[in-house]
Amino acid sequence: MTLLADIVLMPLIAFVTGLALVLMARRVRARIERRVGPPVFQPVYDIVKLFTKKTQISHGVMHDLSIVLLLGGYITAEIFLPVPGFDGLAHQGDLLTLIYIMMVPMLGLALGVGSCANPNGSIGISRALTAMLAYDVPLAVAVIGATMTYGTTDLVKIVEIQQAGGVATWGAATMPLLAIGGYLAVHGMFGKEPFEIYIAPAEIATGPMVEMSGKYMGALFVMQCFQLYTIGVLYVTLFLGGGENWPAFLLKVFAVVFVSIAVTNVYGRYRTDKVVRWMWKWPTGIALVGLMLVLARQGA
Amino acid sequence: MSELDFLLSFAAVLLLGMFCCGRDRRAGWAAMAVYGAMILAVIAAGARVSAGQTIPSALSFSILGQKLAWRMDGLGWFFTMLTAGSAFFASWYAAGEWGRAQKRMKRQHILLALNVLAMILLVNSGDLLSLFIGWELVSWAAFAMMAQKGGPATPAAFRYMIYALAGAMAVFAGIMIVHSITGSFAFDAFAKAVPSLSSGVLWLLFALFAAGLGVKMAIVPFHLWQAPAYSETPGASSAFLNAVSARMGLFALVLVLIKVIGLKTLGGLSLPLVHVSAKTLLMWIAAFTMVIPTFIALMQTDARYLLTWHGIGQGGYMLLGLLVGTGLGAGGGLMHVFNYATYQMALFLAVTAVIHRTGTSDLDRLGGLITRMPWTYVTLLMGIIGLAGLPPMNGFVSKWLIYRSLLDSGAPFLLIMAFVGTLGTILSVYKLIHNIFLGRLRPEHEGIREAPWSMVAPMLALGGIGFLTGWFPGLALDLTDIAQSAIGAPVLAHTLGGVVTPRGALDMIWLVSILLAAIGFGAIVFYLMGNRRYEVDQLNNYAGGHFLSPDVPYQFSHEFYPGLSRVIGPWYRGSIVRLERAIGTFADVAGDLWQGLFRVAWTPLYALFAAVIALFWAVNGGMQ
Numbered sequence: 001m002t003l004l005a006d007i008v009l010m011p012l013i014a015f016v017t018g019l020a021l022v023l024m025a026r027r028v029r030a031r032i033e034r035r036v037g038p039p040v041f042q043p044v045y046d047i048v049k050l051f052t053k054k055t056q057i058s059h060g061v062m063h064d065l066s067i068v069l070l071l072g073g074y075i076t077a078e079i080f081l082p083v084p085g086f087d088g089l090a091h092q093g094d095l096l097t098l099i100y101i102m103m104v105p106m107l108g109l110a111l112g113v114g115s116c117a118n119p120n121g122s123i124g125i126s127r128a129l130t131a132m133l134a135y136d137v138p139l140a141v142a143v144i145g146a147t148m149t150y151g152t153t154d155l156v157k158i159v160e161i162q163q164a165g166g167v168a169t170w171g172a173a174t175m176p177l178l179a180i181g182g183y184l185a186v187h188g189m190f191g192k193e194p195f196e197i198y199i200a201p202a203e204i205a206t207g208p209m210v211e212m213s214g215k216y217m218g219a220l221f222v223m224q225c226f227q228l229y230t231i232g233v234l235y236v237t238l239f240l241g242g243g244e245n246w247p248a249f250l251l252k253v254f255a256v257v258f259v260s261i262a263v264t265n266v267y268g269r270y271r272t273d274k275v276v277r278w279m280w281k282w283p284t285g286i287a288l289v290g291l292m293l294v295l296a297r298q299g300a
Numbered sequence: 301m302s303e304l305d306f307l308l309s310f311a312a313v314l315l316l317g318m319f320c321c322g323r324d325r326r327a328g329w330a331a332m333a334v335y336g337a338m339i340l341a342v343i344a345a346g347a348r349v350s351a352g353q354t355i356p357s358a359l360s361f362s363i364l365g366q367k368l369a370w371r372m373d374g375l376g377w378f379f380t381m382l383t384a385g386s387a388f389f390a391s392w393y394a395a396g397e398w399g400r401a402q403k404r405m406k407r408q409h410i411l412l413a414l415n416v417l418a419m420i421l422l423v424n425s426g427d428l429l430s431l432f433i434g435w436e437l438v439s440w441a442a443f444a445m446m447a448q449k450g451g452p453a454t455p456a457a458f459r460y461m462i463y464a465l466a467g468a469m470a471v472f473a474g475i476m477i478v479h480s481i482t483g484s485f486a487f488d489a490f491a492k493a494v495p496s497l498s499s500g501v502l503w504l505l506f507a508l509f510a511a512g513l514g515v516k517m518a519i520v521p522f523h524l525w526q527a528p529a530y531s532e533t534p535g536a537s538s539a540f541l542n543a544v545s546a547r548m549g550l551f552a553l554v555l556v557l558i559k560v561i562g563l564k565t566l567g568g569l570s571l572p573l574v575h576v577s578a579k580t581l582l583m584w585i586a587a588f589t590m591v592i593p594t595f596i597a598l599m600q601t602d603a604r605y606l607l608t609w610h611g612i613g614q615g616g617y618m619l620l621g622l623l624v625g626t627g628l629g630a631g632g633g634l635m636h637v638f639n640y641a642t643y644q645m646a647l648f649l650a651v652t653a654v655i656h657r658t659g660t661s662d663l664d665r666l667g668g669l670i671t672r673m674p675w676t677y678v679t680l681l682m683g684i685i686g687l688a689g690l691p692p693m694n695g696f697v698s699k700w701l702i703y704r705s706l707l708d709s710g711a712p713f714l715l716i717m718a719f720v721g722t723l724g725t726i727l728s729v730y731k732l733i734h735n736i737f738l739g740r741l742r743p744e745h746e747g748i749r750e751a752p753w754s755m756v757a758p759m760l761a762l763g764g765i766g767f768l769t770g771w772f773p774g775l776a777l778d779l780t781d782i783a784q785s786a787i788g789a790p791v792l793a794h795t796l797g798g799v800v801t802p803r804g805a806l807d808m809i810w811l812v813s814i815l816l817a818a819i820g821f822g823a824i825v826f827y828l829m830g831n832r833r834y835e836v837d838q839l840n841n842y843a844g845g846h847f848l849s850p851d852v853p854y855q856f857s858h859e860f861y862p863g864l865s866r867v868i869g870p871w872y873r874g875s876i877v878r879l880e881r882a883i884g885t886f887a888d889v890a891g892d893l894w895q896g897l898f899r900v901a902w903t904p905l906y907a908l909f910a911a912v913i914a915l916f917w918a919v920n921g922g923m924q
Contacts, residue, residue: 114738272863
């Protein structure tokens with residue numbers, strides 16, 4: 001019964017929190033640009049508006065199915081991602097599983113965009129996948145280093161280990177270099193400047209989104225909510241001690257997303273190959289040094 | 301007659317039958333029935349083999365006082381099953397329209413039967429000498445299969461033969477060294493002698509066997525032959541070669557290095573000064589085999605080459621898992637052999653279906669076929685999800701097991717390599733499916749129809765096996781258990797849904813069921829909520845101010861990852877292509893020299909040599 005509640009509630013919480021994260025991102029951007037920013041319920045209005053729009057253009061079965069896969073993939077990911085009070089299915093799959101589930105919506109989106117037959121969309125996906133290859137390498141190093149430290153890939157246990165001794169046992173305190181490398185990768189995962197090569201409105205007309213209108217766009221909006229939430233929670237779980245209680249947990253998640261959003265507005269956009277080079281050089285290098293320190297400590 | 305005798309005689313009878321009446325229209329169906337019967341015989345043998353018995357064969361003979369014998373143990377059983385299964389699907393696929401469209405289908409039937417016979421002989425060999433005989437048979441049978449079509453396949457097959465012969469010589473030298481030490485060809489005697497061997501001899505044996513047997517599975521320094529040789533082979537045969545033939549090298553490596561010499565010995569065998577053990581060395585070779593061919597695959601523009609290069613890369617995962625040697629590692633490695641056979645065969649058959657309809661597998665000359673060949677698309681999609689190792693397909697489970705075993709054995713850098721290989725695979729398989737099925741349909745492909753059911757059904761069946769063993773991985777792990785206990789690796793404790801380890805669990809029944817339920821929920825949200833959607837023409841889309849029309853060909857397919865190829869391209873073009881060309885040139889030069897020996901008019905010189913030698917022999921008392 002608890003499990004059923006988890007399965008229903010975890011994606012729902014993720015969605016609501018994700019809406020708040022999107023709102024925060026827009027408000028922060030507005031303040032930087034000296035605007036007031038949208039009202040509290042603007043993300044909800046946007047989704048409702050997009051779903052009820054008159055122009056709902058479909059480019060075939062795969063285009064429709066991609067939206068379904070995208071929603072399904074993220075909902076599944078939320079159920080495998082433990083949060084305070086909810087373990088969900090975290091014991092039936094682990095960190096490695098979660099990372100791979102998170103690729104399912106990516107693949108679904110890629111297939112759908114490809115079937116739209118728009119070159120801009122295809123270029124966008126090509127760039128998005130290249131960016132994924134770029135930021136997943138440092139992320140993998142950070143994740144592997146973290147699991148070597150904790151000795152488990154069970155997300156619930158990882159949180160328990162970090163909460164055993166307060167801030168001193170947080171991942172960020174015990175392995176700061178991995179946390180830094182991982183954070184840079186996370187910033188790439190958010191797809192914000194300077195790594196927003198696959199959106200690039202001025203070059204490729206927003207890339208994957210170019211043929212998305214109406215509820216297709218609405219679903220992408222929902223995806224963005226899930227994405228901000230999932231990445232934020234994953235980072236908090238790995239390096240910031242998870243959530244002792246809900247207020248602390250949400251504070252951390254919002255902080256992770258806030259830092260990324262706050263710095264992103266001052267950047268331009270890298271070229272695709274620059275993203276790959278930068279990601280493979282700095283975050284990967286920092287994380288590798290961190291990993292070696294972890295190994296040296298374990299060997300000692 | 302034991303089950304093994306049944307299997308061998310089925311294969312032999314089929315070979316003869318195909319010689320007689322392989323041209324008949326029903327030959328393909330008959331072959332499929334015989335392979336089906338072979339699968340049943342393998343299943344029948346399963347009960348005895350899983351109880352730890354070995355099944356003897358009546359086939360044996362003596363040569364130079366050494367008795368050669370064949371028998372089936374768990375490892376041989378596992379690979380026999382894969383062989384028979386792959387042959388079954390390959391002949392099913394070829395039985396209908398595809399086979400009728402081939403120019404020389406009889407030859408393909410014969411060669412498939414020959415390969416199956418040779419492979420069953422190899423994987424069930426009872427001693428080192430019968431292993432070598434099987435090894436040579438498989439090499440020649442595969443060569444015949446690759447060279448059958450002529451054209452660009454011939455030089456590739458010839459290059460394969462050079463590699464294979466060099467490898468066979470190394471293996472033979474190793475076997476002879478073992479024989480001179482133990483005085484016998486038996487595996488047991490070899491295994492017993494291993495602890496008493498000096499590290500110099502062990503290193504020599506390790507190098508000879510690893511290099512000689514590794515050639516066939518195309519581990520990294522020897523990886524250049526496989527892609528052209530396999531890709532140019534006709535479709536169904538190529539799928540068979542890709543699915544199991546490439547794994548014969550893995551089988552022999554596992555048999556000699558893991559079962560007979562033992563991972564413990566390899567782990568204790570360390571290079572002086574640098575303290576790298578033979579096992580670690582081989583693990584790193586496997587790691588490079590995962591990464592380098594995967595990124596070469598990413599740069600390919602032909603669907604067949606892309607898949608074959610991935611096949612080489614996937615071999616690295618299997619070897620790596622098996623070398624870790626724990627229950628998780630060996631189980632993951634062997635399960636990956638099984639999974640790979642299912643999805644790689646599905647992928648290759650799907651690409652062959654595309655070639656059958658469009659006449660090309662050039663990724664720059666296809667696109668948008670999803671509307672014309674939807675079932676082929678579904679097969680290819682299932683295949684690439686398996687190849688990329690994403691849930692819910694079976695490839696995810698075996699890769700998860702391998703990752704898990706690397707984490708548990710404290711090898712983070714190898715795990716990073718495995719991860720990087722997987723990421724490269726995701727990029728490359730998306731390019732594959734995008735350039736064939738997504739994007740814009742080319743005008744000349746407007747009239748394309750779906751492949752016939754005789755081709756689609758085996759493809760979908762293979763995809764279905766991949767999905768089922770992903771949902772219920774216990775089914776496949778039951779099979780690998782048998783092979784695992786035969787090579788002396790600990791058996792992986794598992795449930796129908798996956799494994800539970802103290803440091804992280806995986807339950808695919810939950811995962812896939814939740815994923816399906818969530819996708820169902822997503823479907824409700826998407827299809828039932830919001831306004832009505834309507835479908836538009838393919839060309840009705842926005843291209844940054846330019847409107848696309850039928851006369852503007854615009855499919856983004858050539859150089860699909862320009863940003864990435866700017867980073868890794870110089871590596872690819874610089875080192876790999878140049879090395880490959882150098883080896884190709886060397887093979888050509890060596891071949892020319894060899895030809896020159898007998899073709900150039902030096903006949904008098906040879907006659908003179910022969911006369912001198914004869915005279916020498918006669919003078920030295922040869923006549924008495």
